[in-house]
Amino acid sequence: MANGTNPLGLLDELAELGECTITADTSAIPSLDAIEPDDLHIGWTVQLTMTQPQPRAAIEDVFIFVMDDMEMVLEEVSAPPAPAVAATPTPTPTPALTPAPTSVVVPRAEEVASEPARAVTTAPAIADAKQTKPAAENVRVPAERLDELMDRVGELVIAQSRLSQLAGVSADIQLRSVSEDVERLSGELRDTMMVLRMxxxxxxxxxxxxxxxxxxxxxxxxxxxxxxxxxxxxxxxxxxxxxxxxxxxxxxxxxxxxxxxxxxxxxxxxxxxxxxxxxxxxxxxxxxxxxxxxxxxxxxxxxxxxxxxxxxxxxxxxxxxxxxxxxxxxxxxxxxxxxxxxxxxxxxxxxxxxxxxxxxxxxxxxxxxxxxxxxxxxxLTLAIIDGLLVRVGTGSYVIPLSAVEECLELSTEEDLRSRGRSFISLRDHLVPFLRLRELFRTGTPPDRYQKMVVISTGNERVGLVVDQIVGDHQTVIKAMSKLHNDVVTFSGATILGDGNVALILDVTHLVAVGQQQEAQLRAAG
Amino acid sequence: MNQHIRKHDADLLWRDREDVAVLTFNLNGETFAIEATVVQEILDLLPETRVPGAKAYLSGVINFRGKVIPLADIRLAFGMEAGEATIDSRIIVVQLDVEGEPCLVGIRTDKVYEVTSLSQSSSEPPPSVGMRWRADFIECLVKRNGEFIIIPNLKKIFSVDASPATSGMLFSG
The missing domain is CATH 3.30.565.10 (Histidine kinase-like ATPase, C-terminal domain)
Structure with missing residues (x-):
């Protein structure tokens, strides 16, 4: 009833399907002061004698609009003492293809507190088992409180990574062990938090x-x-x-x-x-x-x-x-x-x-x-990504790990040879690359050993030349300000352990911008 | 004089009030003022992260208490010279309304003076000639103690489609 269904209407429709006997089960009605007006406390047992060739389909039709919130159990009650068949919630039709008397058992769905109809018949053992199943205890929480909690957890993760950076350079063993504990706990907290929102x-x-x-x-x-x-x-x-x-x-x-x-x-x-x-x-x-x-x-x-x-x-x-x-x-x-x-x-x-x-x-x-x-x-989630932290010039950037295929070194010879053409041969495949230092106009000289991160965007593989690969980094995504909407190469930002901000690369847009820039260079040259 | 003020902008600032509390600060030797109610916080300079490809006057972001907010240099929006950071440099964090959503922005200043009150009767619209800076980014000028205080039109400067003359598109060319 809480979901807007009138159980009486369903019972009426069932009654239209054939000769039927309905018995009400009133044993679950609580005392008057405990009664929830929106909840259903009565179960019904419906025994139908049907003549249609597809009894199950006909019964399912009756419940079509509440189907998602329930489990349906139909039991065939044949006149001879044949074994009763219980069809648990699989969509396969019951073997009852021939006209046979059929009874409907609709157990209480776990998540939905109010179930439109609960019917019990000739198999009291099964029905009892369903009745005694403890109802899952749910707490309704406004989504914004979850978001708030998520923000806090995000900040905790950032604070924790600062702590482990400090502990990493410290010689204090006790500090290190506390830091490891905090790291494990905040990781678990974050994982639990993610599940809450699912x-x-x-x-x-x-x-x-x-x-x-x-x-x-x-x-x-x-x-x-x-x-x-x-x-x-x-x-x-x-x-x-x-x-x-x-x-x-x-x-x-x-x-x-x-x-x-x-x-x-x-x-x-x-x-x-x-x-x-x-x-x-x-x-x-x-x-x-x-x-x-x-x-x-x-x-x-x-x-x-x-x-x-x-x-x-x-x-x-x-x-x-x-x-x-x-x-x-x-x-x-x-x-x-x-x-x-x-x-x-x-x-x-x-x-x-x-x-x-x-x-x-x-x-x-x-x-x-x-x-x-x-x-x-x-x-799966918008809040956290696994990223690869890289350095280009003096800036730190995060490349989503899901896009990264491999990392390799761009040797000086290879770098020199590829002046004028921006692609290298990687296991007999041509991989074009973009020099992020040039794209971002850092104005700094390249590191002696430049690295290349090969990313895949759809069906294309592109290398991004960076100065240094710092390592992988679990990243809490902070949205970019609306004022930076015109900058398409970054999908967000994140705060690093030392409090600095690193921008998260939007690889698809980055490659598109790189292509544009090259087209312009060609046009100019 | 005040009947000449462009009605729309003036209404936003004064809202039929005679006096408005403002925060005054210095940019390249000029005194500017912004309404005190939009100011969230005044910070010392923070490490800034450059955003490649952003407009020149919005070229960086800072970490403001776990939020990533843009750092603006409104000098560049006006077409003034960028200044060097000094020991007096501060960041004023203001909350603005951008397309109906509240949005925090840090504004870089050379020096922050005080919270004071300005009166509508001594305000004037920006003159049409004789200004070195973009007049449409100035809400009004207020005369005080023989000098003019510039009240910038933050809403206009930070509107999403604002394209000031100095907009430095990184990827052009």
């Missing part, structure tokens, strides 16, 4: 059930939404900011991707289109994939549109990926007509911007006739 992606995916339901009615298409990996956990702010882009991508898949039922049958596919939303964790990133089995992206139409709007030259050779990336251009739409869903040309560029703002990457694959797949790779 929420399962399922809370985000849950919203799409309704959306897909509505879109199916609006477009007349038959759509099946499959979600995978709902338990994958992501930072709360990331989830909030991903909601709109995901809505847009799902709409796109349904509107542009999926065909009408007849068309699908004609091309030998199942009548209803399938949209899969999946999430999985890979290292420090979460990968969210939206996959459909529709018609795929029509390259010809993308090309025609891009040529007519002047984005590319007619007949220009493009790699398939480059062509697909065109749809992220502002104002780009291949929809022949504007529908209420799409075709207005705003959207994909906003999706791309949002994902990039989250330091994420969009990958796209599409096979004509078989469907499209868009993957968003997003870092």
């Amino acid at each position: 929420v399962p992606v399922g809370s985000l995916f849950g919203r799409f059930r309704r959306l897909v339901h509505d879109l199916a009615r609006e477009t007349g298409k038959e759509i099946e939404l499959v979600t995978e990996g709902e338990t994958t956990e992501v930072d709360k702010t990331v989830i909030e900011r991903l909601a709109d882009p995901l809505v847009h991508l799902v709409r796109n898949s349904i509107d542009h991707g999926l065909e009408m039922p007849d068309e699908r049958l004609a091309s030998g596919k199942a009548r209803s289109g399938r949209v899969t939303l999946s999430a999985r964790q890979a290292g420090g990133e979460v990968i969210i994939t939206i996959r459909d089995d529709g018609r795929g992206i029509n390259r010809e139409r993308v090309r025609a549109k891009a040529e007519s709007s002047g984005l590319i030259q007619p007949g220009q050779m493009l790699l398939d990926q480059e062509l697909l990336q065109l749809i992220f251009q502002p104002g780009f739409s291949t929809a022949a007509q504007i529908t209420s869903l799409s075709g207005r040309g705003v959207g994909m560029d906003v999706v791309k911007k949002t994902v990039e703002a989250l330091r994420g990457v969009i990958d796209m694959h599409s096979t004509p006739g078989e469907g499209s797949e868009i993957s968003l790779r997003i870092p």
Whole structure:
């Protein structure tokens, strides 16, 4: 009831499915002074005799809008003393494909204090087990208090790294051992803190059930939404900011991707289109994939549109990926007509911007006739990154470790030889490089032994020449001031152990700026 | 005279008040003043981190109590010469409203004098000629004890799209 469901309505709908016996279980009602008006204290046992060929699907339909917050247990109660089958919350249908009397058991979901219906029947042992499961104790905390705590932990980590720097140069053994303890504790505190802010992606995916339901009615298409990996956990702010882009991508898949039922049958596919939303964790990133089995992206139409709007030259050779990336251009739409869903040309560029703002990457694959797949790779958290601390001239900079592939020394001969051309051969591959000293105009002479950090941006590898590699550094990201919005080469700043500020390089933008600068040099020369 | 003051800017400063408390400071021998209520703190010089590619008058950031805030040299925004740091140099941290969000900025000064009160009746708009500096970055001039105190228009100087003449784009050329 706390989530806005009326259990009586659900019971009525169940009753419409067949001959049914409903028994109320009132044993859990607390005394009047302890009663929570929003909570549900009554469980119901529903025994249904059904004649439909798909009893489970029919019952699931009744619970469709509360499905995300519950576990459903259906038990087949056959007339002969056959063993009762308990289908625990797997989406596979129960073996009860033949018309058989079926009973519904809806146990109390762990997270949700109020469950719309709890029904118990012929298997009291199972039901009892569910009842006695202790409800998880939750505390609701305003998000801003968590943010405050996060800030404090961040400052603690900074103070701690100052301490360990001091202890490192001191000969005092006791100080060192205290410093090590503090280091371990603050590390653990930070890890705990990160987990506090994590929420399962399922809370985000849950919203799409309704959306897909509505879109199916609006477009007349038959759509099946499959979600995978709902338990994958992501930072709360990331989830909030991903909601709109995901809505847009799902709409796109349904509107542009999926065909009408007849068309699908004609091309030998199942009548209803399938949209899969999946999430999985890979290292420090979460990968969210939206996959459909529709018609795929029509390259010809993308090309025609891009040529007519002047984005590319007619007949220009493009790699398939480059062509697909065109749809992220502002104002780009291949929809022949504007529908209420799409075709207005705003959207994909906003999706791309949002994902990039989250330091994420969009990958796209599409096979004509078989469907499209868009993957968003997003870092798990926005607050802390692992970085490589480097020195260029007198300034310290942090390169996100996720982008770093390897570090090597740029020997003097190699450096001299590469005057005029800025690339070296690394294991038979050409790797272009940027001299950060020149890019940042430090005005200092190069160190005798310059180092090169090879980073990867998407499918490109670029070397960054720095004066010194200081080491790896766990970094609490501080946002740059709005007044520095025009400086795109840095995504943020961090405070080093000695209190100085180091800037965090935004490698994608840095490489783009480097390319621009070289183009200008070529034009000038 | 004060009816000639550009109404919009003058309203921001005086808000129908006759007297306003300001903090006065020195830049290249000129006396400047900013409203005392926006001042958060006055600091000794801190180690500054240069931000390559930023506008010349916003070329660095400092660590202000665990926050990373830009350090501005408004001399450069006006087109004045940059000065050397001296024993009297201080940073004034002010809180400004940038696109509706509060934003802390450190302003580099040669010397900080005092908190004093200026009256609207002795203020004048910047003259259209005879100024070495960009007139649109000056809110008004206030006469006091025979000298003029310059009240800079911080809102305009630190608006995101401000592009002063001296904006030093690092990556150009």
